[in-house]
Amino acid sequence: MLKTKSYAKINLHLEVISKRDDGFHDIITLMSKINLYDEIIFAKAEDFIINSNIDIKDNIMKKAYDLVKELRDIKGLSIELKKNIPMGAGLAGGSSNAYETVRALDELYDLSLTKEEYFDILLKLGSDCNFFTAKSAAICTGRGEKIKEVEGLKKYKVLLVNPGINISSKDVYEGMSFGGDYLSSEAIEDLIKKDDFKRFKNNMQDFVFAKYIAVKKLFDEMSALGGFKTMMSGSGSSVFSLFENEEELQKAYYLMKNRYQFVIKTHLI
Numbered sequence: 001m002l003k004t005k006s007y008a009k010i011n012l013h014l015e016v017i018s019k020r021d022d023g024f025h026d027i028i029t030l031m032s033k034i035n036l037y038d039e040i041i042f043a044k045a046e047d048f049i050i051n052s053n054i055d056i057k058d059n060i061m062k063k064a065y066d067l068v069k070e071l072r073d074i075k076g077l078s079i080e081l082k083k084n085i086p087m088g089a090g091l092a093g094g095s096s097n098a099y100e101t102v103r104a105l106d107e108l109y110d111l112s113l114t115k116e117e118y119f120d121i122l123l124k125l126g127s128d129c130n131f132f133t134a135k136s137a138a139i140c141t142g143r144g145e146k147i148k149e150v151e152g153l154k155k156y157k158v159l160l161v162n163p164g165i166n167i168s169s170k171d172v173y174e175g176m177s178f179g180g181d182y183l184s185s186e187a188i189e190d191l192i193k194k195d196d197f198k199r200f201k202n203n204m205q206d207f208v209f210a211k212y213i214a215v216k217k218l219f220d221e222m223s224a225l226g227g228f229k230t231m232m233s234g235s236g237s238s239v240f241s242l243f244e245n246e247e248e249l250q251k252a253y254y255l256m257k258n259r260y261q262f263v264i265k266t267h268l269i
């Protein structure tokens, strides 16, 4: 049996650069895990069985299991999943669950999957999945699968709010505009060293704010709460603010708690 925490991520910076021939987009993003996680218990079993506190159609964990089974001779897997991460929320809960499934199978069945095998399986599962092999934060390029771990990012406090809107990443990639200058990986590393978040941005925001007024409203409300940086995570719909001061975070938390259902105080990992 294996009990794991499947962490969520937020994008502290995200720029879509260009559309590729394979239909995906080249991006550059700085992602960090946050202390919000789904709780999962994995165990070897005769068949594949999944019990979840929320009904999930086409659970990506089954796809992860199938991909490992194509590679190695394994029996079944039982999964008890307690979802705490909102879905379609820009927090990559699905990608994180998929990574944990591959890791659990590797451990439970003693598969000794190579780095390359992990990479290939995770890329088939989604562009964001390989990020979860990182300890805490990474600059991700390509489709998002090429990761460079970064250190020295302060473990800021985070106020995270989800307005309960499920946004498809595909729709955002397809509808948004992009092009022009973007921060290089070196520039991002330099800004992290200087602890300077001013130039970090998410260029998906304009499109999402125009299409989902409720997300724009949430962003405006959060921007007025005293955090030193407010951004939408990924393709939305979650919005977060970063804080240094516990009292200010607490005040902001109570204000938002009265207005939205999913409001949490957390921190960067």
Ligand SMILES: C[C@@](CO)(OP(=O)(O)O)[C@H](O)COP(=O)(O)OP(=O)(O)OC[C@H]1O[C@@H](n2ccc(N)nc2=O)[C@H](O)[C@@H]1O
Residues within 6 Å of the ligand: 011, 014, 023, 024, 025, 026, 027, 029, 089, 090, 091, 092, 095, 125, 126, 127, 128, 129, 142, 143, 144, 169, 170, 173, 233, 234, 235, 236
């Ligand atoms: C936008 C981001 C930013 O971190 O996060 P979320 O908002 O989903 O959390 C990610 O790029 C989401 O990555 P992920 O959710 O793994 O995407 P995938 O499953 O690989 O792809 C879903 C769809 O998004 C589009 N897509 C995704 C990644 C990418 N670099 N270019 C794309 O064009 C494609 O249309 C693809 O069919």
Ligand SMILES: Nc1ncnc2c1ncn2[C@@H]1O[C@H](COP(=O)(O)OP(=O)(O)O)[C@@H](O)[C@H]1O
Residues within 6 Å of the ligand: 056, 057, 058, 059, 060, 061, 086, 087, 088, 089, 090, 091, 092, 093, 094, 095, 096, 097, 098, 166, 167, 169, 234, 235, 236
């Ligand atoms: N285990 C899972 N957890 C979350 N979502 C899942 C899972 N399996 C399949 N999905 C599907 O993937 C979609 C995107 O998932 P998620 O990673 O939570 O969002 P996002 O890509 O916005 O970060 C969900 O809307 C859901 O339909």
